[in-house]
Amino acid sequence: MIPEYLRGPIAPVFTAFDSEGRLDDLGQREFLDFLSESGAISAFFLRCGMGQMREFSYDEVKQIADNACAHMKGRGPVMIGTTGIWDRDYDRLPDPDVFLREAVELSQYVESVGAAACVHTVPEAIAPKDGETTADVTLRYFEAIDAAVSIPVFIYQPPGTRPEYIVTVDLMQKLADLPNVKGMKASTADAGYILDMTWATRDKDFGYIVGHEAAFFAGLCSGAKATIGGGACVNPQVLKAVQDRFEQGDIPGAIDAQRSVNKLWQGIPATVEFLKRYAADKGYKVQPYRRSKQKDAAYGPVDVSIPQDVYEAGKHLLESELALYA
DSSP states (O other): OOOTTOSEEEEEOOOOBOTTSOBOHHHHHHHHHHHHTTSOOSEEEESOTTTTGGGOOHHHHHHHHHHHHHHHTTTOOEEEEOOOSOOOOTTSOOOHHHHHHHHHHHHHHHHHTTOSEEEEEOOTTSOOOTTOOHHHHHHHHHHHHHHHOSSOEEEEEOTTOOGGGSOOHHHHHHHHTSTTEEEEEEOOOOHHHHHHHHHHTTTSSOEEEESSGGGHHHHHHHTOOEEOSTHHHHOHHHHHHHHHHHHTTOHHHHHHHHHHHHHHHHHSSSHHHHHHHHHHHTTOOOOOOOOSOOOOGGGOOSSOOOOHHHHHHHHHHHHHHHHTTO
């Protein structure tokens, strides 16, 4: 069955760091508390793209899982990214056997500490063997993960995925037949692609997750179940309103809520830094830092400092829009 939490906004939880770039376990717990306060988030996804997923060591992934799963036990489902360790340097691919072994072991580990699901990027780190296609690589990879765990497995196609690794309709249908593979997030606002993926899995025990919140309404029209994007942290109440109104048949209301989502996506500056600062303003012990080693620029610039006037304008916009859905 598709998990119940696969509905509405799933928060890609930003990672809390201290001033030295180390994991800040207390700050992470505080940020999770801040997010939980909205009451609108269906699940919490850590070691995500906006959380600088490529920046962590094997042991740090375990640390993130230990901290989040213990803190959120009984409070909300936790999904952990458990792809093998690789910084997305295409000129320096990891050993494929080591990469897959790490992915399997990390997936089993997060299951053992109470994670509701594990999330894996499409395996761009693994080059095809002789006679293999990239589709063969992806299917082989997820067959191994599926066999290793009993919790749901989710596929993540991040922004900037190389064209040859993009999941096709044919591959999607094969992946969706794996017993524990329960859904996929693709970081695209392409309504045509979203429809192809929801069509491919329409009769399967599988949920498509819209990976760009500006396309959530379009995704719902095609059969999508949930969304993961920065807005699921910043304004989950509004994303929940999009789905609630859509399911109630209030299409004009759902469109109005989606327009609020789009305004916030366009108007909130440097989402990660903005929301950490906003959480601190609300009294949560969250520091504004991030790791500055990031090579993957798909999730925004590194070490952003938001001018006070820009921050205040974003804060005003956020609170004005949230007030419409209180």
